[in-house]
Amino acid sequence: MAGNHVGFLVNCLILIRTSDVNECLQSQPRVCDHKCIDKPIGYSCECNKGFEINPNDSRLCQDVNECEKEFPCSQLCTNTHGAYKCSCVDGYVTHDGGHTCKANSFCLLIYSSGSHLSRMC
Structure with missing residues (x-):
């Protein structure tokens, strides 16, 4: 079979993610110490009254x-x-x-x- 070449044709489909993953629904480990706020891209954490975001880890809350x-x-x-x-x-x-x-x-x-x-x- 001289002169015959076996070739491959690859069609790639690129998927663009249009829906956000809600990190706040993750149960273990919890994403935020108190309150998780889902955003279009990512999330943010908030603390209950009497607490503030820990400056060393924005997922944790510390007493005010x-x-x-x-x-x-x-x-x-x-x-x-x-x-x-x-x-x-x-x-x-x-x-x-x-x-x-x-x-x-x-x-x-x-x-x-x-x-x-x-x-x-």
Whole structure:
């Protein structure tokens, strides 16, 4: 069979993907720590209230220390996981939804004797 060549004809079909894969539906491992937002290309992660995106890994959320950033309490603030708690120093109680403090007793009499100022509560 001299002179006969066996040849191949290849037709390539290039498929262009027109629909996005929803990475947010991936169950294991979870794509985002809290909320996954599907986008036309890719995804983004969002965190629940009281949390923020971890600067080292945008898929993870970390607790926000509201006591350092917002100063939400009039006296004492304790950061908790995803929130905070306000409290008051001795002699005061929380007021107006727990963010402010007011004295729990009132002085009835303030008197002065020369250079000394005293109170009677």
